[in-house]
Amino acid sequence: MVREHRPKHSRGYTAGIVGAVVGLAAAGTAVGVAVTRIAGRRVRAAELGPVADIAELSAAQLREDDPLGVNSRVADRTAIVHADDGVLLAVEEIGPTDAPLTVVFVHGYTLSMASWTFQRRTLAAELATANGHRPDARLVFYDQRGHGASGRGAPEHSTIEQLARDLARVLETRAPRGPVVLVGHSMGGMTIMGLAALRPELFGSRVVGAALLSTSSGQLADLDFGLPELLTRVRAAVIPVAAWTMRRRPVLAERTRRLAADVVSAATRSLSFASADVDPALVRYVDSMIAGTPVDVIAEFYPALAGLDETGSLEPLRVIPTLVLTGDRDTMIPMQHSELILERLPDAEFVVVPDAGHMVLLEKPAEVTEALTALLRRVGAGSPAGR
Template identity: 45%
Template sequence: PTEPGPEQRERPRRRYRDGRWRTGPLRPRRRAVPAPLTVVFCHGYCLTQDSWHFQRAALRGRVRAVYWDQRSHGRSGLGRAGAAGEPVGIDRLGRDLKAVLDALVPEGPVVLAGHSMGGMTVMAFADQYPQYVRERVAGVMLVGTSAGRLGTVTLGLPAVGARALHRVVPGLLRALSTQVDLVERGRRATADLFATVVKRYAFGSYVDPVVARFAERMLESTPIDVVAEFFPAFTQHEKAEALAALEGVPTLVLAGDGDLLTPADHSAAIAEALPDAVLVVVEDAGHLVMMEHPGTVNREMAALLVRAAERAGAPLPDAVRESARGPEDGPARRPKGGPPPGAA
């Protein structure tokens, strides 16, 4: 869905002397109003657009935003490529993002936000459409993501166990994808174990049980055949060189220090490749940092929007500028870059 900013709200209607009703101001504006920012949110693997719940609440009525479910996730279907049996790759997701932008954001400056697989989608998009990035992208937010080397991630396990897991998981998922009904029954029977695994890999600290269950429901809603279909794409994802397309674009790179799926050093590597990027590592946070510490993430997001608006010459509500200076809900450290303009 697309949520309007203050500029897109319904304008007043007035009745003129000829008896006709017209929408808009009595006098035409003499100068064109700069186009407002539109933030497009890309969610992660086995999640949905609902994973941006707290960011959506923070921006509602203030900034125009687009939320979409990536192919095979949430309310989106397989798409023609998936239905035809074409393997899903991150580049395909980058082209999906281009289709979303063409349909819903035909003009004006854009800020691209991606979490985990969504961040990879943004990188693939930038790699394939560098001219679009130069002309339209005013800012980028990469949360808990990676530009490659995911096959080396240990997942918090001893190195030997991690290597064995990386070898076994693809085949195991393929086998399970042929037994969808059995897997779904097994999920229900092992709900408590599943909840424990989610808390281990999604969060780095205690979270409200309502938030934890919210995350569990998103993960549970992803069919096992979709889990299996997408998994190989991550070992093939190598987009370190593609980051060059984002040079000069205001960028926020944010990670949780306890992220076991896309460790913070992967975010540090992205920031190292983008000299103007602001790197924020949130303490006591896991992979779903935007749900675990929404106040911190929202504050940093607002600071990025201030930078993006300045780059694009776009209007930005004072409420967003103020939230960039507001209190955070958890400690964060900045290994490089210092505070962005407008942040405390």
């Protein structure tokens, strides 16, 4: 793991997310695999050992005896948060409600709170368990609207601003007092930036630290995935058709991606991981989270990501300790996007994880957890003064 405190400025190709896994192509074609909902029932005990159907389980329900280590600490509490438009958000918490610090984890596009499984397990043991002293932190995880176990909203509410309002509601209801650290991956990092634009007064008063993992503040629609120019042009022509198909013909889109399940897995591996020896079970794990996100939800959020511009929202984060972390081989949101964030946050800690892709939190969990632990120590968790 390489630590830097200032970016090495690069003028490499501008890249983005193209709807994260949406970018490969159309839901109405055989190559529309990256946006398709793999049949969750493919991910069963035969593939993931004791996990019967990971696509239908929350992180807290994963079996503790899973030999592949994709388990999470069972939640101490579950809750439902009502968003300002009535959408129900599923929340899970670990650690006492009177812990001196609350850490809120915000997951990425097409994923769920289960994406934090390794960090949840380790940080729960290190910070949210009474190991002879008062726990240092409470961990709060939730599913973003339309993802995981949370409800869906109106299509016009599929925006970063609405996700920011959802995060504000989670803070108001589940962490109404005391210091908070926000941790966001991909679209989750964009949600944190959206909150900074919506409620800048929270940063420095309630929000005392932030981590922006594998994320971007804008210019996302230019992603080329390293494709040749011809394929990039084809992709640009196909994506509008794909988005229309997913919104207007979701049944057709669902059927198509089930038929293309094997190609979906290959695309997931290519776009999410960089390691040559990545465990196939982790690929299936990501597949299963994507499977929990309806294709029309994927399509509804795509315009918000493609048109994202949160560069001006970074100013409130200058007053708090901030971690910017990326995998050095992330093709979904390449490192240049983290470097652009560092231009606005020159005092942030910059961590580049070698040989890691977009799902760095699953691919290199120890390095990510180490960086998060260092951030939490900077804001007081785990220090003698904080106990």
